[in-house]
Amino acid sequence: MFERVISFLRELPSAGNSAAGAADDPRIAAAALMYHVMDADGVRQDAEWERIKELLTELYGLTSEQLETLITAGQQAESEAVDLYAFTSVITRHLEEADRVRFIRVLWDVVYADGEIHELEDNMLCRVAELIGVDRRDRIAMRQEAARRAPQAHGASSDE
Numbered sequence: 001m002f003e004r005v006i007s008f009l010r011e012l013p014s015a016g017n018s019a020a021g022a023a024d025d026p027r028i029a030a031a032a033l034m035y036h037v038m039d040a041d042g043v044r045q046d047a048e049w050e051r052i053k054e055l056l057t058e059l060y061g062l063t064s065e066q067l068e069t070l071i072t073a074g075q076q077a078e079s080e081a082v083d084l085y086a087f088t089s090v091i092t093r094h095l096e097e098a099d100r101v102r103f104i105r106v107l108w109d110v111v112y113a114d115g116e117i118h119e120l121e122d123n124m125l126c127r128v129a130e131l132i133g134v135d136r137r138d139r140i141a142m143r144q145e146a147a148r149r150a151p152q153a154h155g156a157s158s159d160e
C-alpha cells in the first residue's frame with residue numbers, strides 16, 4: 001500500500017509542469033495563453049506554431065533547450081486548465097499595465113501569423129484582454145499594430 005502511494009506521488013507532474021505551476025511562473029502562463037489563442041479556431045497552423053516559438057524566444061531570451069522546456073510546460077498547463085483565469089491572474093499579478101497591453105499585441109501576433117483573423121480567435125483576445133485589465137481602446141490599437149506587421153492577413157475583428 002505504501003509503495004503505491006509513493007509511486008503515485010512520483011508520477012504527479014512537478015509544479016513547473018502543471019497548471020498549478022503556472023501560478024509561479026508568468027512565462028508558463030504566457031505560453032499557455034498563446035496556445036489557447038492559437039487553438040481557438042480549432043486549427044493549429046504551422047505558421048502560428050513557429051510564431052509562438054519566435055515570440056517566446058524573443059520575450060524571454062531562451063536557449064533552444066529552455067524553449068523546449070517552456071513549450072512543454074505551457075502546453076501541459078493549458079491542457080490541464082479549466083478556465084483562462086488560471087493564466088490571466090498570473091499575468092495580471094506579474095505584469096504592469098503597459099506590459100499587459102504589450103502582451104495583448106503578442107497574442108495578436110499569434111492570431112495574425114497564419115494570415116487570418118478567425119472570429120473565435122478575436123473573441124478569445126477580447127476575453128483575455130478584459131481579464132488582464134486591458135481596455136478596448138488599447139486592445140484595438142494593439143490589433144492594428146499587429147495588422148500593420150501582417151499586411152497579407154484578412155478577416156475582420158468584432159471591433160471594426
